[in-house]
Amino acid sequence: MVGPSITKAERDATNRRLKIGMVLLIGLSGGLVSLQVDPTPMQVVAAVAVSLVIGAALTWFVVRTLEEFSPKR
Template structure:
């Protein structure tokens, strides 16, 4: 029988990197959108900060939805 190709520690590291990349992508896209709208550097920095907060909140929401989905799949 063949087992998983990665260890639990490697899976946790990959999951953490994916989450960090997702939040960073949302934050940076906010800053780039602000720059495209001719924002000042301060406004762009503020847009990145707000984008990071929105990305974190979105990640938390998606994690809770995912956990609920996994729990409902186990009950069947």
């Protein structure tokens, strides 16, 4: 019989890295978009901070929604 090729710990670590990567991508994206309007450094920091919060909320929503389609453990 063929079993999974990775352990549960490896799968959890990979999922955690993907979640962190998604949050960081959204956060940095918000900072880059803010650069289009010639902001002050404080405005860039605020845009990144707000985008990180939005990224965390979006990641939580996506993960919660997709759990319905993942195999039962």
